[in-house]
Amino acid sequence: MLPDVYHTIALTKIRRIRKFNGESNLAVKVGQKVNATEKIADIFPETKYQTINVKKLLNFNNSQDARRAIEIESGSKIKAGEIIAQTSGIFAKTIKAQQDSEVLLINGSMVLLKQLQSPRSLIAGFESYVSEIMPDYGVILETNGVLVQCAWGNQKSDSGLLIHLEQEADIEITAKMIDVSHRGMVIMGNHCQHSSVFKAAKDFNVRGLIFSSMNPDLIAPALDMEIPIVVVDSFTPVSMNMRAYDLLKSNAKREVSLSAIYDPNHNEKAEIIIPLPAEAMPPQESYQFSEGLIVRVNEGLFQGKAGIIKRIVNNSVTLFNGVRAICAIIQFSDDEQASIPLANLDALE
Structure with missing residues (x-):
C-alpha cells in the first residue's frame, strides 16, 4: 500500500491548477505575477430555475383564484424573501422567493423563476506566476520555494511576513502573545486551545495563523474567520513535527502564503508556501513504505x-x-x- 503524502520540503517547484468549474471571465494572462489574494477569474455558477405551482402550494380550488393571488409580474426581478403569492384572511399563507430571482414566465397558476447568482472569484492562493491558461478548464500557477502541506485549513488564503511567536517548540499559543506589532503578519504557533486567539488575531489585523494542532471545538469558529488558518499536524495537543517546525522557523521574517483550501475528496491539502528566488524540481508524488521514510x-x-x-x-x-x-x-x-x-x-x- 502507498501512504498519503504530505510534502515538507525546503525547496521545490510548486505547480497548482485552479479549475474554473463553470463559465468564467479570465482576469490574468500568461507570465503575469499574482499574489495570494489576487483574482484569477470570475466564475459564473450553472443557471438554476425554479417552477412554483401556486394553486397546489396555497391549496386553491381553481387556477383563476391562484392567478389572482400572484403579486409579481413577468419580467420583473425579485429579492430573496419577497412575496410571490399569498392568500387573504387572518390565517393567510404566503409563498416567498428563496433567493434573488428573475420572473421568466407566469402561465395561469404556474410561475417560472431564474435564480440570480453572483459570480464567484477564483483566487490564486499563493504568490506565483501564471504559466499556462487552459481555455474553459483552468489556470496553472507556478513558483519555487518552501512547501509545507497541512492536515487542515479553513478555506481562506492570504500572505504576509512569517513571525514565530514562542522560543520553545512545545509552548501553547495564547491571545496574550499577539499584539499590535504583529499587524499584517502570519503568525506561527503551536497548539491552539481557545478561541480568544482568533479574537486577538482579528483585533490586531493578523494576516494568517499557523498551528501545530488545534482544539476540534474551534473548527466552526475558524471557518468563520476571514483570515487563513492552517493546522499542520493534528486536532489533539501536540508540538509541531520537528521537520516542519525547523523549516518554518528557519524561514521566519520571509513573505509566506497560506492557501488554506482543504478538500480531501480531491486530495487538495492546505499549504504553507514561501517563495524563494531559486529554480527547483517538482516533488515526488508517491512513496513506498520503507526504512528511513x-x-x-x-x-x-x-x-x-x-x-x-x-x-x-x-x-x-x-x-x-x-x-x-x-x-x-x-x-x-x-x-x-x-x-x-x-x-x-x-x-x-
Whole structure:
C-alpha cells in the first residue's frame, strides 16, 4: 500500500491548477505575477430555475383564484424573501422567493423563476506566476520555494511576513502573545486551545495563523474567520513535527502564503508556501513504505507525532482490538519507539 503524502520540503517547484468549474471571465494572462489574494477569474455558477405551482402550494380550488393571488409580474426581478403569492384572511399563507430571482414566465397558476447568482472569484492562493491558461478548464500557477502541506485549513488564503511567536517548540499559543506589532503578519504557533486567539488575531489585523494542532471545538469558529488558518499536524495537543517546525522557523521574517483550501475528496491539502528566488524540481508524488521514510501518525496514542521508520514487520500483527495489520517500528524524536499499522501513517517528504 502507498501512504498519503504530505510534502515538507525546503525547496521545490510548486505547480497548482485552479479549475474554473463553470463559465468564467479570465482576469490574468500568461507570465503575469499574482499574489495570494489576487483574482484569477470570475466564475459564473450553472443557471438554476425554479417552477412554483401556486394553486397546489396555497391549496386553491381553481387556477383563476391562484392567478389572482400572484403579486409579481413577468419580467420583473425579485429579492430573496419577497412575496410571490399569498392568500387573504387572518390565517393567510404566503409563498416567498428563496433567493434573488428573475420572473421568466407566469402561465395561469404556474410561475417560472431564474435564480440570480453572483459570480464567484477564483483566487490564486499563493504568490506565483501564471504559466499556462487552459481555455474553459483552468489556470496553472507556478513558483519555487518552501512547501509545507497541512492536515487542515479553513478555506481562506492570504500572505504576509512569517513571525514565530514562542522560543520553545512545545509552548501553547495564547491571545496574550499577539499584539499590535504583529499587524499584517502570519503568525506561527503551536497548539491552539481557545478561541480568544482568533479574537486577538482579528483585533490586531493578523494576516494568517499557523498551528501545530488545534482544539476540534474551534473548527466552526475558524471557518468563520476571514483570515487563513492552517493546522499542520493534528486536532489533539501536540508540538509541531520537528521537520516542519525547523523549516518554518528557519524561514521566519520571509513573505509566506497560506492557501488554506482543504478538500480531501480531491486530495487538495492546505499549504504553507514561501517563495524563494531559486529554480527547483517538482516533488515526488508517491512513496513506498520503507526504512528511513519520515512518517506521521494519524490516530491513537501517538496521534500527530512524526518519526522515522526503523523497520517494517513483514508478518501481520494482531492489534489490541483484534485486527491484524502490517506494522512498522517508528522511532520518534524523543527516542521513544512504537509499532504502528501502516494504514495509520502518512508520509512527510
